[in-house]
Amino acid sequence: MSKARRRALVTATALLALLGSGSPAVPAVLPAALPVQSPIAAHHHGDAVLHGTSSxxxxxxxTGGRFTSVSADWVQPAVSCAKSDAWSGFWIGLDGDGSKTVEQxxxxxxxSSGSPxxxxxxxxYPAYPSTFQDTVRxxxxFTASVTTDGSGAFTLTLSDTTRGWSHVIDKSLKNAALASAEVIAExxxxxxxxxxxxxFDVVRFTDAKVNGQSLGAAKPSLIDMAKNGVTKATTSPLTDGTDFSVTWHHR
Structure with missing residues (x-):
C-alpha cells in the first residue's frame, strides 16, 4: 500500500492502455469525448521520502508540523507525445505525505494515442476527484491555493489568469490530518x-508559500522522482525560498 493516496480520474485511457485492448476514452477537454466519472486510475505517493527520492x-x-495553507503559481507545460500513452500532473495541496487524507x-x-x-x-480524498471543464492550454x-480554518472547512482555488477563468471550491473534511504541505509534479x-x-520538459513553480510564509521557511524535503535506478524527474534548489523547477528525464 502506498504511503498516501491522491487524485483519481485519469480516465479509462490509463486502464485500457495497460490492458492493451479496447478503444480508449479520452478526457472531456477533447471534442465529443465522454468523461469517465469513476476512479479508474489514481495518483499515489508510492514511497516514503528517503534520500530525496520518490517513485x-x-x-x-x-512535514513535521501543522499546515493550514499552501499556494503557488506555475505555467502549464506542453507535453511531447510519442505513440504510447503517458501522464503527468502538477499540483499543490495539504496532506498526502504520511496521512490518509488529501486536499489538492x-x-x-x-x-492519449499520440495527442496531448x-x-x-x-x-x-476519500471523496472522488472532480475535473473542471474549462480549457487548459x-x-x-495558473495560481492555486488550499486553505483551511483548521476545523474541517477548506477552500481550494485554481485560476487560469491567461484565459480568465477561476474556481473557488468550499468543502468540509473533518478528519483532515493537516500533516503536510506539497508543491509537486507527479x-x-x-x-x-x-x-x-x-x-513535459520543464515545469516552473513560483511564489510557493506554506502557512503564509515562503516554502523554504517550512524546511521542506526536496524530492526527485526515481524508480528502479532510473531518474524520471529532478527538482531544482529553491530560489528566494519560493521558486523552483522540475525537469523531466524519463518515462
Missing part, C-alpha cells in the same frame, strides 16, 4: 502501479 513525486513536501488542486498534461490532452481538477499561467498511477511519465 512518482518530484518537488517539495513539508492542480492541472494535468497527458498523452490538458485538464484541471481538485480532490478531497500550454503556456497558461506521475499518476493506475490499479497496476505508476504510469509512464509524460515528457
Amino acid at each position: 512518482n513525486w518530484a518537488g517539495y513536501s513539508a 488542486i492542480g492541472t494535468e498534461a497527458d498523452c 490532452v490538458y485538464s484541471s481538477w481538485y480532490e478531497m 500550454p503556456g497558461d499561467h 506521475a499518476p498511477s493506475s490499479l497496476f502501479g505508476v504510469l509512464p511519465l509524460a515528457d
Whole structure:
C-alpha cells in the first residue's frame, strides 16, 4: 500500500492502455469525448521520502508540523507525445505525505494515442476527484491555493489568469490530518502501479508559500522522482525560498 493516496480520474485511457485492448476514452477537454466519472486510475505517493527520492513525486513536501495553507503559481507545460500513452500532473495541496487524507488542486498534461490532452481538477480524498471543464492550454499561467480554518472547512482555488477563468471550491473534511504541505509534479498511477511519465520538459513553480510564509521557511524535503535506478524527474534548489523547477528525464 502506498504511503498516501491522491487524485483519481485519469480516465479509462490509463486502464485500457495497460490492458492493451479496447478503444480508449479520452478526457472531456477533447471534442465529443465522454468523461469517465469513476476512479479508474489514481495518483499515489508510492514511497516514503528517503534520500530525496520518490517513485512518482518530484518537488517539495513539508512535514513535521501543522499546515493550514499552501499556494503557488506555475505555467502549464506542453507535453511531447510519442505513440504510447503517458501522464503527468502538477499540483499543490495539504496532506498526502504520511496521512490518509488529501486536499489538492492542480492541472494535468497527458498523452492519449499520440495527442496531448490538458485538464484541471481538485480532490478531497476519500471523496472522488472532480475535473473542471474549462480549457487548459500550454503556456497558461495558473495560481492555486488550499486553505483551511483548521476545523474541517477548506477552500481550494485554481485560476487560469491567461484565459480568465477561476474556481473557488468550499468543502468540509473533518478528519483532515493537516500533516503536510506539497508543491509537486507527479506521475499518476493506475490499479497496476505508476504510469509512464509524460515528457513535459520543464515545469516552473513560483511564489510557493506554506502557512503564509515562503516554502523554504517550512524546511521542506526536496524530492526527485526515481524508480528502479532510473531518474524520471529532478527538482531544482529553491530560489528566494519560493521558486523552483522540475525537469523531466524519463518515462
